[in-house]
Amino acid sequence: MKKRFLLLFLCEFIVLSMANGQIKHIEKLKQIGFENISVSSSDSILYVALEDNIYRWNIKGISVALDSLCSLSMYMDDIKLLIYSEGIPRYVISTKLSLWKSFREKEITPEEFKSAIEISYDTKEIINKLKGSPVYNSPALKTDLVVYPEIKVKNVFVDKNYDIQLNISPALETDLWRGGKSIVQFIFPLVNSSRVFGEEGKYIRPGYVVLKQDLNLYNKLFTSVEAGLFNQNRYGISVSNNYFLNDYILLNFQYAFTGFTYFGKEWKFGTLNTSTWSGKGSYYLKWVDTHINLSVQRYLSSETGVRFELYRMFGETGIGIYGLIVDGTKNAGFSFRVPISPSKQNRKGKFRVKIPNYFNWEYSASDTENKGNYLQTQPADKKRGYTENPVYIKYQLLNL
Numbered sequence: 001m002k003k004r005f006l007l008l009f010l011c012e013f014i015v016l017s018m019a020n021g022q023i024k025h026i027e028k029l030k031q032i033g034f035e036n037i038s039v040s041s042s043d044s045i046l047y048v049a050l051e052d053n054i055y056r057w058n059i060k061g062i063s064v065a066l067d068s069l070c071s072l073s074m075y076m077d078d079i080k081l082l083i084y085s086e087g088i089p090r091y092v093i094s095t096k097l098s099l100w101k102s103f104r105e106k107e108i109t110p111e112e113f114k115s116a117i118e119i120s121y122d123t124k125e126i127i128n129k130l131k132g133s134p135v136y137n138s139p140a141l142k143t144d145l146v147v148y149p150e151i152k153v154k155n156v157f158v159d160k161n162y163d164i165q166l167n168i169s170p171a172l173e174t175d176l177w178r179g180g181k182s183i184v185q186f187i188f189p190l191v192n193s194s195r196v197f198g199e200e201g202k203y204i205r206p207g208y209v210v211l212k213q214d215l216n217l218y219n220k221l222f223t224s225v226e227a228g229l230f231n232q233n234r235y236g237i238s239v240s241n242n243y244f245l246n247d248y249i250l251l252n253f254q255y256a257f258t259g260f261t262y263f264g265k266e267w268k269f270g271t272l273n274t275s276t277w278s279g280k281g282s283y284y285l286k287w288v289d290t291h292i293n294l295s296v297q298r299y300l301s302s303e304t305g306v307r308f309e310l311y312r313m314f315g316e317t318g319i320g321i322y323g324l325i326v327d328g329t330k331n332a333g334f335s336f337r338v339p340i341s342p343s344k345q346n347r348k349g350k351f352r353v354k355i356p357n358y359f360n361w362e363y364s365a366s367d368t369e370n371k372g373n374y375l376q377t378q379p380a381d382k383k384r385g386y387t388e389n390p391v392y393i394k395y396q397l398l399n400l
Contacts, residue, residue, distance in 0.1 A: 025069060029065065036087065036139060045080060048069065056341050057343070058393070062093065062397065066097070067104065070101045092123055095118070117397065122219050141175065145171070147354075148356055163193035166190040169185055169186065184208075210229065224240045226378070234261065238255070238256040240252065241254070248389075250389065251280070253278070254278045257272060258300075260274075276299060281293070284386075290311065294307070299372055303372070306324070309323075316339045322334070333365050341354065
């Protein structure tokens with residue numbers, strides 16, 4: 001009888017300790033600022049889901065989350081960590097917390113730890129395990145006022161080296177529901193060369209005004225549907241699909257149906273009559289941290305072109321060079337992405353003022369007379385296919 005009582009007491013103590021441990025995990029993750037938090041445990045595995053809207057770099061957010069879980073876990077060593085982005089499950093990180101802690105404290109080498117961590121797009125299992133678990137710190141109806149700097153440079157006329165346009169373009173970005181987001185932006189001109197960039201650049205005017213919905217259709221297939229005002233003086237609807245063929249190859253297809261719009265002394269809208277599309281393949285070379293991109297596109301003036309790009313990652317910073325052929329016209333240039341915000345921008349309450357995480361800029365070597373123009377559907381190019389690649393994530397975590 002005493003043995004049975006002792007065994008029952010021990011089992012109850014472990015269950016209560018695990019439940020108390022889950023509460024501590026949730027409170028710690030909330031304290032850091034993570035959102036969409038849920039925690040469960042089954043078969044000696046700790047299941048955790050979260051969304052990182054505070055750290056500039058997803059690698060930093062992952063490492064902070066694993067560090068905090070290590071500091072609290074007593075009875076669970078195996079962990080599966082589900083990462084959300086804009087309310088959509090993206091990928092799962094599986095490892096042992098004891099080995100992660102040993103790696104972070106440099107007790108084992110990256111080479112020794114490498115086989116103990118896995119990143120996968122297969123999120124179905126962990127979503128089922130977390131089904132019914134409460135979700136804490138939801139991002140729904142939280143709004144960011146993001147102040148975007150805009151710089152445009154063109155070398156068109158011989159009497160002046162460069163014509164420049166400078167704008168400040170704040171945008172209200174609101175998380176509506178799971179995968180749903182609205183963007184309302186206004187452009188405030190600072191400097192504008194009207195002979196190159198047009199009279200529109202003189203006016204305070206709307207920028208991106210977009211309603212978007214992201215979907216995870218089947219693990220490796222992510223779809224985004226966007227409608228509203230885009231750049232390149234276009235409005236309409238756009239559908240983009242990212243499919244990860246494997247851990248190294250990303251396929252993307254985007255289709256947009258748009259019309260012309262112009263904001264000057266009066267706001268003009270044309271009919272929806274332009275189809276554009278883009279098909280791109282991207283291959284990640286881990287040993288040089290470089291993406292090789294090849295795309296075929298139909299542009300706004302109905303011409304078709306081919307673009308080849310090498311995009312090299314240096315941690316968070318990216319530098320690319322590209323070549324472009326459009327209807328026999330050749331062009332080339334370079335692009336870069338540099339971090340400009342603090343590494344962490346806290347989001348307390350329903351409203352936050354911030355600057356964008358990165359500044360993206362592309363330079364074209366020559367003017368192609370309005371050829372090769374393709375629309376962008378939102379102000380921030382997240383380059384999600386680069387930073388959410390499993391091989392990239394694992395490589396960066398091992399090199400922290």
